[in-house]
Amino acid sequence: xxxxxxxxxxxxxxxxxxxxxSLAGSNxxxxxxxxxTSFPSEFRLPSPLTRYRGFxxxxxxxxxxxxxxxxxxxxxxxxxxxxxxxxxxxxxxxxTSMWSALWRMWELLANDQWIVSVAFGxxxxxxxxxxxxxxxxxxxxxxxxxxxSSAFLMKARLLAVLCFISxxxxxxxxxxxxxxNTILIKRLREALYSALxxxxxxxFDREEVGxxxxxxxxxxxxxxxxxxxxxHLIARNVLQAIGAVINLLTLSWPLALSSLLICSVLATIFMxxxxxxxxxxxxxxxxxACANMAVEETFSLIRTVRAYGTEVKEHGRYKQWLExxxxxxxxxxxAYGFWTMSFSTLYRLTQIFAVLLGGMSIMTGNVSTExxxxxxxxxxxxxxxxxxxxxNISSLLQATGANEKVFQLLQLxxxxxxxxxxxxxxxxxxxxxxxxxxxxxxxxxxxxILENLHLSVQANEVIALVxxxxxxxxxxxxxxxxxxxxxxxxIYIDGFPLKDLDVRWLRENIGYVGQELExxxxxxxxxITYGCHREICQEEIENAARRAYAHEFISALPDxxxxxxxxxLLSGGQKQRIAIARAMLRYPAILIxxxxxxxxxxxxxxxxxxxxQEFKNGKDAKRSVIVVAHRLxxxxxxxxxxxxxxxxxxxxxxxxxxxxxxGLYSHLVKIQRNYLEA
Ligand SMILES: Nc1ncnc2c1ncn2[C@@H]1O[C@H](COP(=O)(O)OP(=O)(O)OP(=O)(O)O)[C@@H](O)[C@H]1O
Numbered sequence: 001x002x003x004x005x006x007x008x009x010x011x012x013x014x015x016x017x018x019x020x021x022s023l024a025g026s027n028x029x030x031x032x033x034x035x036x037t038s039f040p041s042e043f044r045l046p047s048p049l050t051r052y053r054g055f056x057x058x059x060x061x062x063x064x065x066x067x068x069x070x071x072x073x074x075x076x077x078x079x080x081x082x083x084x085x086x087x088x089x090x091x092x093x094x095x096t097s098m099w100s101a102l103w104r105m106w107e108l109l110a111n112d113q114w115i116v117s118v119a120f121g122x123x124x125x126x127x128x129x130x131x132x133x134x135x136x137x138x139x140x141x142x143x144x145x146x147x148x149s150s151a152f153l154m155k156a157r158l159l160a161v162l163c164f165i166s167x168x169x170x171x172x173x174x175x176x177x178x179x180x181n182t183i184l185i186k187r188l189r190e191a192l193y194s195a196l197x198x199x200x201x202x203x204f205d206r207e208e209v210g211x212x213x214x215x216x217x218x219x220x221x222x223x224x225x226x227x228x229x230x231x232h233l234i235a236r237n238v239l240q241a242i243g244a245v246i247n248l249l250t251l252s253w254p255l256a257l258s259s260l261l262i263c264s265v266l267a268t269i270f271m272x273x274x275x276x277x278x279x280x281x282x283x284x285x286x287x288x289a290c291a292n293m294a295v296e297e298t299f300s301l302i303r304t305v306r307a308y309g310t311e312v313k314e315h316g317r318y319k320q321w322l323e324x325x326x327x328x329x330x331x332x333x334x335a336y337g338f339w340t341m342s343f344s345t346l347y348r349l350t351q352i353f354a355v356l357l358g359g360m361s362i363m364t365g366n367v368s369t370e371x372x373x374x375x376x377x378x379x380x381x382x383x384x385x386x387x388x389x390x391x392n393i394s395s396l397l398q399a400t401g402a403n404e405k406v407f408q409l410l411q412l413x414x415x416x417x418x419x420x421x422x423x424x425x426x427x428x429x430x431x432x433x434x435x436x437x438x439x440x441x442x443x444x445x446x447x448x449i450l451e452n453l454h455l456s457v458q459a460n461e462v463i464a465l466v467x468x469x470x471x472x473x474x475x476x477x478x479x480x481x482x483x484x485x486x487x488x489x490x491i492y493i494d495g496f497p498l499k500d501l502d503v504r505w506l507r508e509n510i511g512y513v514g515q516e517l518e519x520x521x522x523x524x525x526x527x528i529t530y531g532c533h534r535e536i537c538q539e540e541i542e543n544a545a546r547r548a549y550a551h552e553f554i555s556a557l558p559d560x561x562x563x564x565x566x567x568x569l570l571s572g573g574q575k576q577r578i579a580i581a582r583a584m585l586r587y588p589a590i591l592i593x594x595x596x597x598x599x600x601x602x603x604x605x606x607x608x609x610x611x612x613q614e615f616k617n618g619k620d621a622k623r624s625v626i627v628v629a630h631r632l633x634x635x636x637x638x639x640x641x642x643x644x645x646x647x648x649x650x651x652x653x654x655x656x657x658x659x660x661x662x663g664l665y666s667h668l669v670k671i672q673r674n675y676l677e678a
Contacts, residue, residue, distance in 0.1 A: 082276070082331060101400040101407055105226065108187040109180060119176030119232065126169035127236050129162045131243030134377035136162065142370040177232045185224035191410055192216055198414035201483045202442040210293030215406050219285065223403045230396040234389055241385035244378045251375050252367055258353045259379050262346050263386045270390040273339045274397050280332040281398035284325065285405075291321035347383050354379055417482060422502035428509045428589035429494050430624030432457040432480065437489035439479060439647075449475045450647045452489070459494075462612060462625040464635035466665065467644035473628045474515065476644075477592050480626070481512060493590075508533070511583030511591040517575045524554050525561040528581045536585065548581035549610060550574070580611060587623075594628040609634050632669050641665065 074081040109116060140155035196212060241263075248256035298305055298314045305314055354376050361367035367375075400407075413419075434455040440448050449472050457463055465473040478484050479491060482503055491498040493506070519527045528544060529536050541561065545551040553574055557563040570578070583591055593611075612627065612635065629635040636655045643651035643658065643665045651663045658665040 082335075098397060098400045101223075101403070102226070102231070104407060104410065105184060105188070105223070108184060108191060110187075112180065112183050115176050115180045115183070119173050119180065120235065122169040122173035122176065123232055123236050124239065126166050126173055127239035127243070129166040129169070131240050131247070131381065133159065133162050133166070134381060135247060135374055138370055138374045138377060141373070173232065173236075181224050185220055188220045188223060188406075189216055192220060192406060195410055195412050195414075198418050199412060200415035200417070201478070203412075203415075205441065205443050208293050210296040211289045213296075214289040214292050215409060218288070219403050219406050223399055223406060226396055226399045230392040230399070233392045234396065237385040237388040237392070241382055241389065244382040244385060247378045248375060248382065251371050251378070252358075252361065255354065255357055255361075255367075255375050255379075258357060259350050259382055262350050262353070263382060266343060266346050266386055267390065269339065269342045270394065273335060274390070274394045276335050277332065277394050278397040278400070280328055280335070282404060283328050284332070285403070287321060287325045287328065291318060291325065294318050294321055343387060347387070350379050350383055351376075417503045422505070423496060423500050424502045424505045425494060425496065428506075429459040430457075430589040431459045431492075431494050432590070432624065432626075433492040433495075434476070434479075435490050435492065437479065437486045437491060439475060439484065439486050439488075441475075441484070448647060450479075450486075453647070453649060455642065455649060457624055457626065459624055461640065462627070462638045463640045463642055464627045464629045464638035465642050465644060466629050466632060466635065466668065467650075468668070471644040472647040473644055474594055475647075477512075477594055477626065477628060480590075480592065481507065481510065508586070509589045511586050511588030513576065513579045513583050513591075513593045515594050517572050517579070519565045519570070519575055519578060521564070521566060523559075523562045523564050524557065524578060527565055527578055528561075528585060530582055532582075532585055540585065541581075544581040544585040545578075547584050547611070548577045550577035550581050554578075589623050591623055591625045592628075593625070595630050595634070609637065612637055632665075632672055643668075 106113065106116075136155055136159050140152055140159060143151040143155055193216060196216075245256065245260065248259060294314075294317050298318070305311060354372070358367060358372040358375060362369060362372060432455075434453050437450055437453045438448065439450040440446075453476070455476075465476065467473055475484075479486055480498075482498060485499065493501060498506075520530060525538075525541055528541050538561070542551055545554055545561075554561055554563075557569075563569070565578075580593070583593075612625070627635055627638065635641060639654070640652060641655060641658055642649055643663070645664055651658055651661060651665050653661065659669065660666075
């Protein structure tokens with residue numbers, strides 16, 4: 001009978017992931033639908049429980065019996081029911097140890113590390129006073145029993161002082177750790193955000209937005225608890241346990257050793273359990289991120305979902321992720337149950353030992369009643385401290401296990417573009433040259449997008465890129481913006497290699513209106529001035545809006561330029577015109593207009609034509625303009641039309657010449673005319 005395995009991988013097909021290239025097959029084509037980088041492809045039991053797997057039980061005869069036996073074997077420690085991780089996951093687990101995670105957080109605290117040091121100071125004081133209490137308590141009770149009033153009063157006073165010291169220092173300890181936690185979560189998010197924002201484009205092609213926001217939100221929150229709760233609780237309980245052991249050893253070493261033996265059995269059980277919990281926590285976090293991505297995708301495409309009536313299907317998709325989550329959590333809970341069972345059994349065992357050994361020692365006169373009372377009290381402390389230590393270590397392991405992805409992301413160095421200081425020219429003229437440029441996207445190395453492309457654009461020239469969908473027009477623009485680096489050849493701006501220029505300076509001098517028709521959730525004015533670093537007056541903003549044919553509709557908005565933009569407020573064409581105004585405000589030497597097909601209604605077409613005309617006969621400084629055009633009628637006025645097909649330039653010239661050529665351009669114009677007339 002096949003042993004059912006708990007496999008989450010099959011469900012990842014519901015989301016679009018890119019896997020990281022495997023070392024074994026680097027030339028392998030990467031499928032669009034695969035597991036996320038750190039997501040387990042198949043879940044199985046982590047070490048050290050894996051050692052149980054090789055053990056073969058004799059299978060009893062008879063079908064029913066053997067089935068029952070097989071089922072029983074599955075739920076035993078090491079059985080397939082517990083399988084929740086794969087070998088890739090194990091490697092990842094060991095890669096980021098708990099210590100390196102703690103060290104990274106310590107570094108993040110930087111100048112505020114003193115708060116943690118002060119907190120530890122209070123922690124030591126609190127722990128020392130707390131651990132002295134059982135001894136003083138027992139002594140005060142027995143001095144009262146022996147009618148030693150002065151000794152009793154002294155002990156009672158000492159007890160009151162200890163209570164006060166422990167109360168105050170515990171409060172200060174918690175306060176300091178909470179402040180450290182607040183600082184840590186802020187720094188963690190800042191560090192993670194800056195690690196992400198400076199990554200190159202292939203990184204964002206690989207990673208899902210939902211996953212990244214989940215890392216920044218819930219994962220960082222969870223990690224910060226490590227400092228606030230676990231670390232200081234572990235330190236506190238370790239100190240208390242040491243104090244308890246010292247006290248126990250001074251009372252009776254056979255009794256002390258018996259308690260220590262039980263505590264070490266507890267610690268061993270915990271090592272196995274803790275490792276399992278760490279893995280489970282990481283998987284829980286990954287599955288939760290996938291569930292969040294599914295929700296985000298559904299809600300952001302809610303109009304499509306509604307139009308196609310796929311609400312139930314979407315619900316089912318989310319439910320599948322929840323089921324995966326529940327599967328892991330059930331195993332986690334059962335493991336927790338086993339752990340609690342072992343803990344309470346062993347805890348009670350210490351009491352039985354105390355009664356048996358202590359009772360016998362009293363009867364033989366080796367131990368006094370007072371000593372036995374102190375022993376029982378310290379035994380309670382030790383076992384309680386051991387429980388808290390293992391519990392908090394478990395939670396610490398969970399937090400670090402679940403957030404390994406956060407640490408991996410934190411280690412990413414910024415894209416080279418931001419690291420190197422390039423050349424800044426005195427003035428950008430806008431001459432562009434592509435020399436023998438080839439390119440493929442890093443995620444699809446086997447698919448060439450541009451091949452040995454040569455193109456030269458003169459300063460102040462207006463050129464239009466046309467061609468069938470997927471011919472590489474937008475890719476060419478992306479290379480010019482240095483969003484990607486060519487795999488072969490060189491791009492020159494005013495005769496300087498593009499990669500030698502300062503990328504920030506270059507982008508400040510380029511106006512780009514992309515296909516993404518999304519504006520920022522802020523007012524219209526801020527959307528227009530976005531990314532412009534100089535002082536800008538209202539008149540200038542309105543001027544740019546007028547030239548982008550946007551002033552009229554902006555003025556008609558409820559709060560004019562102060563109107564907050566939200567998703568359904570503006571049409572695609574209106575958003576595009578605001579984006580054009582933004583580009584115009586920068587007075588760029590190079591303007592790139594990548595038309596979004598969806599936004600191009602006949603009204604937009606009229607505006608784009610007007611804008612192009614303005615660039616040709618502009619009143620202000622002229623500039624080089626590259627228009628990626630879908631509506632061919634918009635670019636008839638361009639100085640030159642570049643026709644692309646399959647990543648190559650197949651035709652070049654002005655509208656009239658190209659029509660006479662009877663090549664791809666005239667064919668495309670004909671198709672479009674027929675379509676519009678139909
Ligand atoms: N980030 C990416 N990762 C992998 N492949 C991509 C990426 N972006 C585009 N491609 C692929 O590159 C090819 C060229 O795309 P590109 O967007 O440059 O074409 P286009 O001519 O601008 O198309 P359209 O006119 O439809 O906008 C397409 O096959 C596309 O699937």
